[in-house]
Amino acid sequence: MSFIKSIAVLIIILFVVAIAGIYSGFYNVAATVPHTGITEWVLETTLERSVEVRAKKIEVPDINNEATISKGARSYGEMCASCHGEPGNSPSYIAEGLYPKPPNFGKNFRNPNPAEIFWITKNGIKDTGMPAFGPTHEDEDLWEVVAFMNKLPDMSEVEYKKLKTEARSMGSGDGHGHDHGDGDHSEKEDDNHHNEEKKKVDKQDEDVHIHKDGKEHVH
Numbered sequence: 001m002s003f004i005k006s007i008a009v010l011i012i013i014l015f016v017v018a019i020a021g022i023y024s025g026f027y028n029v030a031a032t033v034p035h036t037g038i039t040e041w042v043l044e045t046t047l048e049r050s051v052e053v054r055a056k057k058i059e060v061p062d063i064n065n066e067a068t069i070s071k072g073a074r075s076y077g078e079m080c081a082s083c084h085g086e087p088g089n090s091p092s093y094i095a096e097g098l099y100p101k102p103p104n105f106g107k108n109f110r111n112p113n114p115a116e117i118f119w120i121t122k123n124g125i126k127d128t129g130m131p132a133f134g135p136t137h138e139d140e141d142l143w144e145v146v147a148f149m150n151k152l153p154d155m156s157e158v159e160y161k162k163l164k165t166e167a168r169s170m171g172s173g174d175g176h177g178h179d180h181g182d183g184d185h186s187e188k189e190d191d192n193h194h195n196e197e198k199k200k201v202d203k204q205d206e207d208v209h210i211h212k213d214g215k216e217h218v219h
């Protein structure tokens, strides 16, 4: 009995010390101070396992056709390159200051499989700079980005630019109907596009398919 009592007292002491530690302000939350080795291991392993388990149930569609890959190249340039970099361009200074740093998807990338990339892109990663694109984009659009990323590690700058130009000339077809602001329209238009996106998300709940609205594809 006294053994159980000592364990209980120990747990209470640890709990009080932990709460006192939180309130003391001792922990430094600065993005410039890296985690200790053990914290890093806990966070990284939790992330990898969490994604692996959830991505297992995802069925990967055909992501090997050229049209899908080029549309993905264009979307990647608009939505992801500022943080993750792109062939021929480094990430922005914002990405430089993030902790954890957004990985560069070049040659040495650990390469999660397509289902994992899709899950991460759709859902984002808590407490990091990685946003969830699911609330604002259709699955179909996100698979295009995954299709492109599948080819990205070996891609040259010339190939990348060619794919993006192809996507631009493809024009209408899937009626995605919004742009991500690469400078060829005004800010006001951008706001309208985002309202449209919001409506799209709301409609999804009612199971109405309005994706093929015939608008020009400007992704």
Ligand code: HEC
Binding pocket: 047, 076, 079, 080, 081, 082, 083, 084, 098, 099, 100, 101, 102, 103, 110, 112, 116, 117, 120, 121, 125, 128, 129, 130, 131, 133, 145
């Ligand atoms: C605002 C910056 C930002 C943007 C924009 C962004 N990401 Fe990320 N992304 C991050 C950060 C930060 C991480 C690292 C998270 C970590 O290590 O815990 C990350 C991680 C990832 C990972 C996991 C990499 C790995 O090693 O497992 C994938 C995949 C990814 N991002 C895909 C994308 C895609 C696709 C887009 C565009 C549709 C995108 N990201 C846009 C910041 C960003």
